[in-house]
Structure formats: structure tokens, C-alpha cells
Amino acid sequence: MDRARRLFTPEDANRMLPLVRRIAEDIARDYAAWQRTLRAAEAIAAGTPSPDDAAQLRAMHAEAQRLATDLEQCLAELAALGVECKGYADGLVDFPAMRDGVEVRLCWRLGEPTVAHWHPVDTGVAGRQPLDPRPNVTTR
Secondary structure (H helix, E strand, C coil), X not given: CCCCCCCCXXXXXXXXXXXXXXXXXXXXXXXXXXXXXXXXXXXXXXXXCCHHHHHHHHHHHHHHHHHHHHHHHHHXXXXXXXXXEEECCCCEEEEEEEECCEEEEEEECCCCCCCCEEEECCCHHHHCEECCCCCCEECC
């Protein structure tokens, strides 16, 4: 069944931000741990293997798989909320919105107190701009 895409106002996005922030924190933490685990496994695999290394590599592989599963679950949680993760490392997320009749993205990243930026759909974060105070972001 096709569900209509949810559109957010800045107020909607900010009301949802406590939950989105927790999920984004989990994503950033798990992504960093996943990368560390993969780098450590690559370093071991690049050396001369020993029986202990094989056991350690199996454990690292299992940990990387667990972290990847956790990341997928967090991404699914955001998707269920109608929010898109755009940056694992920095917890960058987009909220679909309309601005002056054009679909845009409200943009937030970890460390920011509120959803206070937007960008056109086709530019991504490179086109990020601060929201101005005029009421031009709607749910229609």
C-alpha cells in the first residue's frame, strides 16, 4: 500500500526532534563503532594471520554485522516517522516540507538545538540555508 509522504512544518519537525535526536545519536554512535571495527579487522587481516587472529576476526565480523543491523533498524525508525537520514557520522537528517509551493527539505544535524535550516531537494546539504521567520513552510 502506498502511503502519502508526510510533510513537516518547522514546528512539526521541532516537536519530533527529541525522538529524532535520540535516533540520530544512536546512528552516529553505531556508525563510528562499525567503522572502527572494520578498520581494526582490515589491519589484522593485512598482517600475518595467526589462530588467535582468526578468532578475533570472526568476533569482529559478528560485531560489524550486529552494528549494521542496529543501523538498519534506526534508519527504519526514521523512515517510519517520515524523516530521512542523510549523514550517518554527523546525524544529518531531512524532513520533507513545502516552501512557497515547492518541495524542500528542512535540515537538522546533531549538535543543533532546533530545526532551523532548509535546502532545495536537488541541492542537498550543499544548498543549506537558515529558515527565516516568515511563515512560508507549510504542510500543503
